[in-house]
Amino acid sequence: VNVRAIGDFLFTATIVVVIAVALWASLTWPYEARLLPWIIGVPTIVLCLLTLALVARRIWSLEPEEQVQLLDIQADRDLPGTIVAIRATAMFGWVLGFFGAIWLVGFLPSVPLFIFLYLVVQGREKWWVALVVSVAMSAFMIGVFHFVLRVAWLRGQFPELQRLMLDWINRLF
Amino acid sequence: MVEAAISAFENLFACPCHFGVIPDTFFFLFVGVVAGLALGAIPGLGGVVGMAMLLPFTFDMQPQAAIAMLVGLTAVTTTSDTIPSVLFSVPGSTGSQSTILDGHPMAKKGEAGRAFGAAYTASLIGGLFGAFLLALSIPVLRPLVLIFGSPEFFMLGLLGIAMVAVLSGGAPLKGLIAGALGLGIGMIGADPQIGWPRWAGDTLYLWGGLSLVPITLGLFAIPEVIDLAIKGTRISDVPRQAMTGVMAGIRDTFRHWLLVLRCSALGAWIGCIPGLGATVVDWFAYGHALQSEKGARDTFGKGDVRGVIAPESANNAKEGGSLIPTVAFGVPGSAPMALLLAAFIIHGIQPGPDLLTRDLDVTYTMIWSLALANVIGAGICLAFTNQLAKVAMVRIHLLAPLVITFVFMAAFQASANIGDLVTLLVFAAVGWLMKQFGWPRPPLLLGLVLSHVIETYLFISLRLYGMEWLMRPGVLIIAVLIVLSVYYGYRRSKAVA
Secondary structure, eight states: OOHHHHHHHHHHHHHHHHHHHHHHHGGGSOHHHHHHHHHHHHHHHHHHHHHHHHHHHHHTOOSOOOOOOOSSOOOOOSSOHHHHHHHHHHHHHHHHHHHHHHHHHOHHHHHHHHHHHIIIIISOOOHHHHHHHHHHHHHHHIIIIIIISOOOOOOOSOHHHHHHHHHHHHHHO | OHHHHHHHHHHHTOSSEETTTEEHHHHHHHHHHHHHHHHHHSTTOSHHHHHHHHGGGGTTSOHHHHHHHHHHHHHHHHHHTHHHHHHHSOOSSGGGTTHHHHHHHHHHTTOHHHHHHHHHHHHHHHHHHHHHHHHHHHHHHHHHHHHOOHHHHHHHHHHHHHHHHHHTTTOHHHHHHHHHHHHHHHTOEEOTTTOOEETOTTOHHHHTOOOHHHHHIIIIIHHHHHHHHHHTSBSOOSOGGGGOOHHHHHHHHHHTHHHHHHHHHHHHHHHTSTTTHHHHHHHHHHHHHHHHSTTHHHHTTSOOTHHHHHHHHHHHHHHHHHHHHHHHHSOOSSHHHHHHHHHHHHTTOOOSHHHHTTTHHHHHHHHHHHHHHHHHHHHHHHHTHHHHHGGGGSBHHHHHHHHHHHHHHHHHTTTSSHHHHHHHHHHHHHHHHHHHTTOOSHHHHHHHHHHHHHHHHHHHHHHHHTTGGGGOHHHHHHHHHHHHHHHHHHHHHHHHO
16 A cells, blocks of 8 residues: 555545534634635535545555655655654654743743754764754844844743743843 | 935935944944844844834934835845745745745755845845836826725735645645635634634634744744754755855846846735735745746746746835835835834824925935845845855754754744744644645645735625626736636646646
8 A cells, every 4th residue: 555645645634624623613603704714615625525535546556656746845755654754753752842841941941952952862963062052052042032132932831940041141141 | 306316315325424434324224234134034033023123213313314224124134034945944034935945945956055146136136126116106106006996905815816726736636725724724813804703712812813924934944844854964965066156046037037027026016015915925926937937837846046036036026016005105015014104103204195295305215225225135145145055064953953943933923922832833743744745835825825815805895896896897807817827827737747
């Protein structure tokens, strides 16, 4: 079977479910609010089902699949699908981990921590290279976003921690 | 009129001077340009943030100097926003979304320098063209823009959606679905008619609708970083010697001068339509180049320099266009123009007829500032192009955490809510899956940016004109353009398949 086509099938099926749930949720809305969602949603479900049927045909196709030309940056297909899936899961893990750290302790402590850990564990850089890069990048971010742009920093679940860090940085400069 | 133009030019270089030598107005114009370049290169920021930051500093300045600084800032953000688009597939601003499609593949092929050379030169010409058009068209365009009502704006929105057919390449069905999904996502939040919260539940963040910035960054930036990390190489695998090519890019732009002028005219015209310009102008130009350029159907999306030239010339020309309704009617053509309007009022300048008669020198200060800012901005960018292009040679594992950090910070600036980061993550996953399974992402973005325009103007048209709006000449002309656009898109998809 064509593993990539199975993935495409599941992705398309998810879209069908999402649109169906969205339309179902809009049943109780006033006419003005639900008109355009239905004008767009109903034909889109039909198009999705058509796509689903076309993708399903590809799942058991024995012919090698040709990459369709898109006006978009296209995925490289040099690596086997399983390796891509494993590495992508790891990368999404890092991204989610960074988000989790931001949610927990805020932006300021998370930035150097994420950069350092990523470089050491995933990038296999020497610890001192990781330290220099993470400190330099954090200093740049603080300079641009805190001192120049004066933008808000997400504070996380322990706002005191970030406030103490910002106080320390403000005293330093 | 000529005297006013000459007088405004002289005023730009007249004393009082900084340090005794640098003319005051020109100095502040330069400050605006440098700030604009820096902000344009940082994803998620740009003209609006820059204007908001600099506006308070203008309170004590002379009106001409203040306007020159603000116009200088907004003129060049669309020049430097090419940098993250080409290098990291991260759009620096909404005006450089489509630059990614060919700019980033060029960087991957080791042609980042060429892409930058072409982009900056196209930006320069586009910006100058926009300023020139502004100078010429203020008296002429006033009645023309007034002809446009809500039915025509609605039809222009539909024309944008018709571009989906062009932007879908060999997957028209998936492209249509992606475009429709974009329209649907754009409808999340309070609806424009009665304020009913659609698909927002009790989440306050969703009531205002999803922001474009985290969605764009999620769709394009994170998936690209993830894919590069999966490969574990550099952005470009070609030798360092191949990273030059700035001159080749400049030559490319002049070789395709007709495309530059066409897209500049398109950009200036779309820019002067309030509420439509900033987010779609690059897609319109890209779609136009795709339809009209020879062999584009085979090479666009794979690193064709014309795919960089078209949006870059249009998004700089747009600034001149968006100044037209701001100056002539006091109707801001884009978000930065709304802040410029605030600056007008702070400095006692009344937009409208006064700016075309009594305060004509202020109008010409804007035009000269726009032209000079584009020259200075493109000059600075070109001077540093080779250094920038070398970033593509850095190992991806060194770059990935830096880009991810920047993307998170940029996404959070949309509304300073953790919801922005959740949106970023959701669309990062959607964008990566779309890329893997051959779903075109540009139609989704186009649907999203046009959703509000289409819905608002459709309901206004129906309320004001019933069904009679369908017979308006402007509506019929745009309808013909839509049919032609869909037809060419269909022909193209057949040819690709």
